[in-house]
Amino acid sequence: MPIGTIIEESFSRSFALYRDLIDSIDESALSSRLPQLPSNTLGLQLWCVIGARESYGKAIEANQWSGFSCSLKSPTDISSVADALHRSANALSEILKTIDTYTDVQYRLVIDLLEHEAAHQGQLLRYLFGLKLPIPDSWKSRFAL
Numbered sequence: 001m002p003i004g005t006i007i008e009e010s011f012s013r014s015f016a017l018y019r020d021l022i023d024s025i026d027e028s029a030l031s032s033r034l035p036q037l038p039s040n041t042l043g044l045q046l047w048c049v050i051g052a053r054e055s056y057g058k059a060i061e062a063n064q065w066s067g068f069s070c071s072l073k074s075p076t077d078i079s080s081v082a083d084a085l086h087r088s089a090n091a092l093s094e095i096l097k098t099i100d101t102y103t104d105v106q107y108r109l110v111i112d113l114l115e116h117e118a119a120h121q122g123q124l125l126r127y128l129f130g131l132k133l134p135i136p137d138s139w140k141s142r143f144a145l
Contacts, residue, residue, distance in 0.1 A: 007110055008096050013142075014117040015089040018049065020136035021124065022085055027078040034130045042127045043075030046085065049120050053088035056113040057095045063105050 030043030051070025059065045072084040092113075099106065125143065128135050135145060 003102070004096070004099065007102075008093065010114055011089075011092060011096065011117075014114070014121070015085075015093075017121060017136075017138055017142060018046075018085050018089070018117075020138045022046070022078070022082045024134050024136045025078075027076070029131065029133055030076045030078060030081060032127070032131050032133075034127060037130075039127075041075065042124070042131070043081060045120055045124055045127065046081050047072050047075040049117065050081075050084045050088045052113060052116045053092050056109055056116070057088070057092040060092075060099070060106050060109045060113075061095050063103055065109070 025042070030041060030046070032042050033039045047070055050072045051068055054071060055066075055068045071087075072080060074080045096110075102110070121139075121143075125135075125139070125145075127133070128139075139145065
Protein backbone atom coordinates (compact mmCIF):
# COMPACT_ATOMS: atom_id res chain seq x y z
CA MET A 1 0.00 0.00 0.00
CA PRO A 2 1.43 3.44 -0.89
CA ILE A 3 2.53 5.56 2.06
CA GLY A 4 0.19 8.37 1.00
CA THR A 5 -2.75 5.99 1.34
CA ILE A 6 -1.59 4.87 4.79
CA ILE A 7 -1.28 8.51 5.90
CA GLU A 8 -4.74 9.39 4.55
CA GLU A 9 -6.28 6.33 6.24
CA SER A 10 -4.62 7.15 9.56
CA PHE A 11 -6.03 10.66 9.48
CA SER A 12 -9.46 9.44 8.37
CA ARG A 13 -9.59 7.12 11.39
CA SER A 14 -8.64 9.97 13.72
CA PHE A 15 -11.14 12.34 12.11
CA ALA A 16 -13.91 9.77 12.60
CA LEU A 17 -13.07 9.45 16.30
CA TYR A 18 -13.35 13.20 16.80
CA ARG A 19 -16.64 13.30 14.84
CA ASP A 20 -18.03 10.58 17.07
CA LEU A 21 -16.84 12.43 20.17
CA ILE A 22 -18.46 15.75 19.26
CA ASP A 23 -21.67 13.91 18.36
CA SER A 24 -21.75 12.21 21.78
CA ILE A 25 -21.42 15.24 24.07
CA ASP A 26 -23.66 18.18 24.78
CA GLU A 27 -22.68 21.82 24.65
CA SER A 28 -22.22 22.16 28.41
CA ALA A 29 -19.41 19.57 28.30
CA LEU A 30 -17.28 21.97 26.24
CA SER A 31 -16.94 24.30 29.25
CA SER A 32 -16.10 21.47 31.65
CA ARG A 33 -12.77 21.10 33.41
CA LEU A 34 -11.47 18.07 35.22
CA PRO A 35 -12.48 18.40 38.88
CA GLN A 36 -9.74 19.12 41.41
CA LEU A 37 -7.02 19.02 38.76
CA PRO A 38 -5.28 21.74 36.81
CA SER A 39 -6.87 21.54 33.38
CA ASN A 40 -8.24 23.63 30.62
CA THR A 41 -11.73 22.99 29.26
CA LEU A 42 -12.77 20.15 27.01
CA GLY A 43 -13.61 22.77 24.36
CA LEU A 44 -10.08 24.17 24.51
CA GLN A 45 -8.72 20.66 23.97
CA LEU A 46 -10.71 20.55 20.73
CA TRP A 47 -9.65 24.12 19.87
CA CYS A 48 -6.04 22.88 19.98
CA VAL A 49 -6.85 19.89 17.75
CA ILE A 50 -8.49 22.18 15.19
CA GLY A 51 -5.66 24.71 15.32
CA ALA A 52 -3.05 21.99 14.90
CA ARG A 53 -4.84 20.59 11.86
CA GLU A 54 -5.02 24.05 10.32
CA SER A 55 -1.43 24.99 11.20
CA TYR A 56 0.18 21.70 10.29
CA GLY A 57 -1.86 21.56 7.09
CA LYS A 58 -0.39 24.91 6.02
CA ALA A 59 3.06 23.73 7.04
CA ILE A 60 2.75 20.44 5.14
CA GLU A 61 1.60 22.33 2.07
CA ALA A 62 4.41 24.90 2.35
CA ASN A 63 7.01 22.30 3.36
CA GLN A 64 7.92 24.39 6.42
CA TRP A 65 6.47 25.39 9.77
CA SER A 66 4.90 28.84 9.80
CA GLY A 67 3.36 29.08 13.29
CA PHE A 68 0.19 28.06 15.08
CA SER A 69 -3.21 29.63 14.62
CA CYS A 70 -6.80 28.49 15.02
CA SER A 71 -9.88 29.78 13.24
CA LEU A 72 -12.26 28.56 15.99
CA LYS A 73 -13.46 31.59 17.91
CA SER A 74 -15.88 29.93 20.32
CA PRO A 75 -14.75 26.63 21.85
CA THR A 76 -17.95 26.61 23.92
CA ASP A 77 -20.41 26.56 21.01
CA ILE A 78 -20.99 22.96 19.93
CA SER A 79 -22.06 23.75 16.39
CA SER A 80 -18.99 25.96 15.87
CA VAL A 81 -16.70 23.27 17.25
CA ALA A 82 -18.34 20.53 15.15
CA ASP A 83 -18.13 22.70 12.03
CA ALA A 84 -14.48 23.54 12.67
CA LEU A 85 -13.59 19.88 13.28
CA HIS A 86 -15.29 18.97 10.00
CA ARG A 87 -13.78 21.87 8.06
CA SER A 88 -10.25 21.27 9.36
CA ALA A 89 -10.46 17.54 8.60
CA ASN A 90 -11.66 18.20 5.05
CA ALA A 91 -9.01 20.86 4.43
CA LEU A 92 -6.20 18.63 5.67
CA SER A 93 -7.50 15.69 3.61
CA GLU A 94 -7.47 17.86 0.49
CA ILE A 95 -3.90 18.98 1.17
CA LEU A 96 -2.73 15.40 1.67
CA LYS A 97 -4.35 14.33 -1.61
CA THR A 98 -2.23 16.86 -3.52
CA ILE A 99 1.09 15.37 -2.39
CA ASP A 100 2.55 12.73 -4.66
CA THR A 101 5.94 12.45 -2.98
CA TYR A 102 6.54 13.62 0.57
CA THR A 103 9.71 15.44 1.54
CA ASP A 104 11.48 14.59 4.79
CA VAL A 105 10.05 17.80 6.27
CA GLN A 106 6.53 16.85 5.23
CA TYR A 107 6.93 13.36 6.69
CA ARG A 108 8.02 14.85 10.01
CA LEU A 109 5.10 17.29 10.03
CA VAL A 110 2.63 14.50 9.22
CA ILE A 111 3.99 12.31 12.00
CA ASP A 112 3.98 15.23 14.45
CA LEU A 113 0.34 15.97 13.62
CA LEU A 114 -0.71 12.33 13.96
CA GLU A 115 1.03 12.25 17.35
CA HIS A 116 -0.78 15.45 18.32
CA GLU A 117 -4.17 13.96 17.36
CA ALA A 118 -3.39 10.83 19.40
CA ALA A 119 -2.13 12.81 22.41
CA HIS A 120 -5.38 14.75 22.55
CA GLN A 121 -7.37 11.54 22.23
CA GLY A 122 -5.62 10.29 25.36
CA GLN A 123 -6.28 13.56 27.17
CA LEU A 124 -9.91 13.58 26.09
CA LEU A 125 -10.39 10.04 27.39
CA ARG A 126 -9.36 11.39 30.82
CA TYR A 127 -12.01 14.11 30.42
CA LEU A 128 -14.68 11.59 29.45
CA PHE A 129 -13.87 9.37 32.43
CA GLY A 130 -13.30 12.22 34.88
CA LEU A 131 -16.47 14.08 33.91
CA LYS A 132 -18.51 10.88 33.61
CA LEU A 133 -19.40 11.69 30.01
CA PRO A 134 -20.51 9.05 27.52
CA ILE A 135 -17.68 7.34 25.67
CA PRO A 136 -18.48 6.77 21.99
CA ASP A 137 -18.45 3.15 20.84
CA SER A 138 -15.71 3.92 18.31
CA TRP A 139 -13.48 5.12 21.16
CA LYS A 140 -14.28 2.04 23.21
CA SER A 141 -13.33 -0.13 20.27
CA ARG A 142 -10.21 1.82 19.27
CA PHE A 143 -8.80 1.98 22.80
CA ALA A 144 -10.09 -1.42 24.00
CA LEU A 145 -12.21 0.09 26.78
